[in-house]
Amino acid sequence: MSPDFPVRCHVVTGKGGTGKTTVAAALALALASEGRTVLLVECEGRQGIAQLFDTPPLPYEERRVAVTRGGGEVRALAIDVEEALLEYLEMFYNLRRAGRALRKMGAVDFATTIAPGLRDVLITGKVKEAVTRRKDGRRVYDAVVVDAPPTGRITKFLNVTGEMSELTRSGPIKTQSDGVMAVLRSPQTAVHLVTLLEDMPVQETADAIAELTAARLPVGSVIVNMASExxxxxxxxxxxxxxxxxxxxxxxxxxxxxxxxxxxxxxxxxxxxxxxxxxxxxxxxxxxxVETLGRPLAELPLLPGPMDLGCLFELAGRLEDHLGAEVAA
The missing domain is CATH 1.10.287 (Helix Hairpins)
Incomplete structure (x- = not known):
């Protein structure tokens, strides 16, 4: 990876049951070492991040959930699709009040139900906003880690905004869509795949790498989780x-x-x-x-007992060693 284009958007996916949320949380801690600020984004509304960090359910608000050495911190955001849509309407059309009226009528929930791709558009748009956000001329976050949908849906999730861009010729929607895909297809993004050493997760990982590559989405590392000795x-x-x-x-x-x-x-x-x-x-x-897939490979051990913050920091140390280039960027 070129030092001129450090990875700043880390998308973590994996087959259900492989521990992708745990790996995403550990990766956020690793990237936040030495005084960096990292945003950990949850996409699926399961409040898995809150459970891992032993905090109350997360609102649609960026909240600190952990502090790392050197004064670094991890903030977490559980994306609420309705709030993301209201934010989008206000940002591009100054229609937040109208959006609230639509929510009271149930129109927002109706729209996201009949057009599930809209959810992915809103979520990836929020991720892009966080990756590129600046304050006083500086980036707000050194890195953004996304606890993304599973491997069977990851390519469609990341590529849906590009499909929308092809349907519109001009205007704010096309501008926003092009901006999202410019980030997701750039060297500053990497899609990391979590797997277990079992037949189905390994096969889904191989399939996802092929699909992501065909969609011109950048593949990062393969992370073998819960490896035993x-x-x-x-x-x-x-x-x-x-x-x-x-x-x-x-x-x-x-x-x-x-x-x-x-x-x-x-x-x-x-x-x-x-x-x-x-x-x-x-x-x-x-x-x-897994080694034949041609991607950088990391292994995380199977830890005894329930997953707690101490376990997350132990896994973060393993990932920090593996992703040294990204952590140092």
Whole structure:
């Protein structure tokens, strides 16, 4: 990545269940290190960010949720589509009062229901506004991290404004649409994909990379989440993968540990060892497949216990090492 075009808009996507919201939050903390200010944007109205940072549900307002070393901070915004539409009407048409009347009539909800693409237009427009916002000649945010829709919808979500631009020849809508796509297709944006070492998430990641590339949207890193380490030594792991571990092999160790001589227990433990080793081998094969996707690769460990702020900072440290160029930009 050229230092003249540091990534400032980080879009995080992944198949449902891969932990993309957790990764987005950890990435925001990593980017906010050393005194930087980062906005973390939630698009889907699930209040997942509030839960991770143990705060009350977020309103349509940018609020600080964490402080990092060097005085950096992460602010969070849960986008409310109705409020975003009112803001849009005021910004481009000076019609906020009329927009409020439309909301009372239920017209805003009706419009976003019958035209779901409108939601994506409003959300990506708000993201672009945050990325480019300036105050006193300086950018308000050093980076914006977007907890985006899942991989199956990410290309359509990011490209919907470009499709709208093609339908309009002039006016504020086309100007806004062109401005959004100029940011999303530029080197200052990167779409990061979160996956697990499982068949379906890896396949969806590969499909999404192909779709994003075809739509001329910039692909960033692939982040393997919840990666586990083998519990067996390398030599024992190789034997177990081949199914060559038996209860008789484990009996001396069980005796040394003071456990009763129980052949059934030994055989059950041997079966567990074989299953663990074969599962690890399958994950390792998927890791090799992820590497063939040709994107920078990061791995985040499977952490024990519930996810809390301490866990987020631990994951942020891993991402800070991986995304050193972006963090230093």
């Amino acid at each position: 083998p519990v067996l030594p390398e030599a024992a792991l190789a034997r177990a993968v081949e199914g060559a571990v038996t209860g008789a092999d484990l009996a001396p160790g069980l005796a040394a540990a003071g456990l009763p001589d129980d052949p059934a227990l030994a055989e059950a433990l041997a079966a567990e060892a074989v299953e663990h080793a074969q599962r690890w081998a399958a994950q390792d094969a998927l890791r090799a497949r």
